Amino acid sequence: MPRIPAALLSLALAALLQAQAPFPAVAPTPSPVPVMREYPDTPAGKLLREIKERAEVVARVEHLSDVIGPRLTGSGQLRQAQAWAMAEMKKLGAVNVHEEAYDFGLAWTRGVDSARLLTHNGIRFRVDQAAWTVGTQGPVKGDLLLVDARNLEELKAFKSQLKGRILLRTNPDDKRPPLPRRGDMAAMQAEQAAMTQFLLDEGALALLQMSGRKNGLGFASGGPGRDPGRRSLPSATVPQEPYKMLVRLLARKEPVKLELSLGGSFSAAPVQAHNVVGEVPGREKPGEVVIVGGHLDSWDLGTGATDNATGSAIALELLRALQATGLKPKRTIRIVLWSGEEQGLLGSRAYVEAHKAELDALQAVLVHDMGTGMVKGFTLQGREACRSLMAQAIAPLNDLGVRELPLRAMNSTDHAPFDRAGVPAFAAIQEPVDYFLGTHHSQMDFPDHLVPDQLVQGAQAMAITAWELAEMDARLPHGIVVRPANPARP
Ligand SMILES: [Zn+2]
Incomplete structure (x- = not known):
């Protein structure tokens, strides 16, 4: 092989480097999350600051997604995630950490x-x-x-x-008009x-x-x-x-x-599925409970980062912030990480069924399950009677962009079985980011699509709303709401 002169070699190298030049720089899109410059000297202010400055929510999503991976209900990976979540809960000071089992049916493996x-x-x-x-x-x-x-x-x-x-x-x-629902x-x-x-x-x-x-x-x-x-x-x-x-x-x-x-293949026999539960007992009214939850199970084309490691990690972040600030809520704050959500809210339905006798003791249920986007408010699920107390609960978050309390209902995640049973149960309304066009149930669902500042804002929103609901003197009114179907969206 002939010797290539050094000058020629460096020219060739320069050309190669040029060919691999990165894409032209794109100006970063400004964050929709308002910057909070001052934190009031209140428990809510302490929680806001603690989460803003030291949130571990991205790291926990990455653990669930990158280390454990997809978490189909019935799979060994979901069991691994549940064992990890219980260990985290204990580490973060939760008590009464346990699993609750329900019958699931056959497991399935891709x-x-x-x-x-x-x-x-x-x-x-x-x-x-x-x-x-x-x-x-x-x-x-x-x-x-x-x-x-x-x-x-x-x-x-x-x-x-x-x-x-x-x-x-x-x-x-297909240009035919859709058939009427029968x-x-x-x-x-x-x-x-x-x-x-x-x-x-x-x-x-x-x-x-x-x-x-x-x-x-x-x-x-x-x-x-x-x-x-x-x-x-x-x-x-x-x-x-x-x-x-x-x-x-x-x-x-x-x-x-x-x-x-x-x-794909089925398990030889039916299996049980599990919800993971842990709580911080109330200092004055331990028998009254605010539930905060996300679902640990996921689909399996990606690693379930935004659906719904995000909501699960945000629920754990609330425990971390309570532990770090030493704040003890008046009512019990209970974290529940559901399973079987993707097969029809099976975990939350099983929870409602198993705890029928205790539903009156629930102050409220909050669920975060629309990916990484910032929280803008909560759906009131037709509960006009809850509006003023919910407005009070999110007041410390108004400057962070949490202001919306539309009367409409969202029925597609784990607060819904509670809502149907008459419990004030609300889903976070979030910026869509690329959830419904991208990560949701697709092979794109990896932590690459996390938007950290929006996710941290979501952790703040869930934590402070839960805290305020646990602290307020009044109880949110219960009752089964008969509501018309949501108007069709354009
Ligand atoms: Zn989900």
Whole structure:
């Protein structure tokens, strides 16, 4: 090999470095979190300062996400997270730290999923098996068929075309107005079960649906198979770009053939799931309780950083701040880290069921479950009678941007079973950041997407609201609220 002159070598090196120059600098977006310059000399002021200056909430999210990882309910990783959370609670001075078990059904473990087009361009693409559906037991090959049936009646039109086919469930070009909702949740589930049974009877191979997220993102969801008696079809979600390609190829009226492998598997027997509980006893009214919670369980395409290691870490941060300041609340502050949230609020439902007799003793329940974004207020869930006391509870946070108390209800996280049982239970309203377009249930859900100053503001908001609710003389009025459905959002 000839010797390369040093000058030439350094020129080549310079060119290489140039080629690897970083992206052009982008001006950082200003934070929406207002800066608090002074902290009042009150317990709330002490908690605000302690959390602002020494919060460990990012480190705890990173531990849950990077060290422990995805935490599907029923998995060993969730059990690991629960053991860790109990150890943290004890370290942070909580007492009565324990787990409460409930029956969950079969556990499910993701395997290796793959898909490859056997015709046309032959591309391999991302595919994510729907949890709690059966796997394919190795690769299967089948011709695709678009089956955009929205109910059993429409599905029956495909009779005797389904054998050996891999079905596309979503028609992205569907221009039909949506069918009116018939019946309640149970009726809808019964219809879904009847449709699955029809597909099984007709000999369909597998079912693919399009991810609800754009830009190559997958979306985790679950099938019906937690109950050992329920049968399922191998099912999976495909990101929008390859899915729409499959639909375009079918529109050419040519056979489109796929090789699909979905590796998920069930546990041999049903398992129990657990909620983790720990508390700081009230100094004057230990029998009255403010619950603060997040769900430790997650989906498993990412590591569950924003859904919902964030809410869990924020609940633990409240314990840390109480310990560091030495503040003892008048009422008991109880931290509950739920499980089975992603399968239908199973942990919080089980908690409400198991503690039916004690629900009157709850002052309030607060839940943080919309990712990393700053807290702007709480949904009042139709409880106008709670407005003035909630306004009092968030008053020390007004300068931090926590001001909203809309009457509307949020029903999609763990405060909802308490709310339905008549307990004043509220969900934090948060800046969306990139939650609903990005991290939520997708493979993007890693700590990269944390926004530390917003997350710390969220920890302040949850801690101070809980503290004030524990301290105030008055009790929040209970009662079951009958409310109309939320107005449709544009
Ligand atoms: Zn969540």
